[in-house]
Amino acid sequence: MMFPFVSLRVWPARDQEGRDVVIRLIFGREPSDELRILQRLNTEKARSNPRNHSICILEYITFDGPIFVVMPRWDQSFNPDFYTVAELIHFTGTFLEGFGFLHEHRIAHVDFLERNTGINVLVYTNAEYVKGLRNTSVTRYAIYDFGGSLIYPEDTILEDVHSNEFFNFRLRGYETPPGPWNPFQVDILFLGCVLECWVRHIEDIVPEIGPFFDSMVTEDTHKRFTARQALQEFQKIRSQLSPSQLGSLVTNRFWQDGVVKGKIEYLKKLGRC
Incomplete structure (x- = not known):
């Protein structure tokens, strides 16, 4: 399976449960706006709202300061053809x-x-x-x-x-x-x-x-x-x-x-x- 995205901050992977995932690096030792946004969108209350169409975060990984987030690997949504x-x-x-x-x-x-x-x-x-x-x-x-x-x-x-x-x-x-x-x-x-x-x-x-x-x-x-x-x-x-x-x-x-x-x-x- 191809991984077409060109980014030094994003890598494809497969987790222990066999799921295809993406790992994204969030720079910095201090909390960034990106991290705060992901945290706000991934509270239990936020995720239970059916209008929350942000990608869900499966796991946060901290390694020597920087934080990595693990997300489901989905394809780009505009590519497949529309039939009706x-x-x-x-x-x-x-x-x-x-x-x-x-x-x-x-x-x-x-x-x-x-x-x-x-x-x-x-x-x-x-x-x-x-x-x-x-x-x-x-x-x-x-x-x-x-x-x-x-x-x-x-x-x-x-x-x-x-x-x-x-x-x-x-x-x-x-x-x-x-x-x-x-x-x-x-x-x-x-x-x-x-x-x-x-x-x-x-x-x-x-x-x-x-x-x-x-x-x-x-x-x-x-x-x-x-x-x-x-x-x-x-x-x-x-x-x-x-x-x-x-x-x-x-x-x-x-x-x-x-x-x-x-x-x-x-x-x-x-x-x-």
Whole structure:
């Protein structure tokens, strides 16, 4: 089984119970924000909440100061093919729930990218053509890599938070706006940018999905959804979908700047077809 991730802080392994796991090094002898975030997300109460879609921590290992965390090894969640609209709706709703949970616990991820997500399967990494891996009754998705994330006291008012930390707007196709920035607003922009590319191509089947993403990625922060608003609006859209819409086959793969790429076209661009 390939391990495609290139990082000097992450290693694949198999534990004594035979589970495929990942070991991640958290730098420093002093508690870091990353460690505090993982600890907050992995209390018994937090883990019992079904909206907590952060990767679970199986074990903490301390060795001569630095701390290593052991996590399940899951594949990147955007790779396997989507077969039906229902699978895309479940996928999108999971990440919206997950970010709502993070923000409720005053955690801003601020680096949502495809590679920072997981799906509870292990397959050949480049198998974008594989179907049948997204059964909505058993498939789980996870958010991970909190190395650049921010954590605040749990009584913090989200609207009052501002930061001068570096947020990579250009990576998402945006010019860097004048700072300081609200990291929770940045989170929604980055989440929306990624999800829009992989989901908005079903707009011909679910017309409401277009305006929904417009409200996630607008540069007007006063009009941009909060995590709670985004989830509520998405749940409203989902509740109004018919069985016919949910069962519709997904024939496209990607959306970018209004241009939709079909599955074959997308694979040809990657050189895998």
